[in-house]
């Protein structure tokens with residue numbers, strides 16, 4: 182089954198070919214960015230800095246976008262004493278971008 186990925190730059194969902202190459206563009210598909218040249222360079226720069234493998238980041242992005250099962254959120258009312266409440270889901274979503 183082909184997998185849907187999330188671009189870490191423009192946040193679009195994309196479905197690369199199973200071969201993970203775009204033969205007509207002479208490009209390899211990536212699990213972390215779409216085929217736009219701007220997304221390619223921006224995401225590759227960011228990934229080089231954080232030193233986490235692309236497939237791991239792709240998994241996090243898919244999970245955060247709700248493509249890989251339910252989005253995991255902290256359970257309400259189970260925080261440790263003296264800690265702040267969990268932030269709202271809307272603010273958590275923006276951290277991906």
Ligand SMILES: [Zn+2]
Pocket residue numbers: 188189190191192193214215216217220
């Ligand atoms: Zn993109």
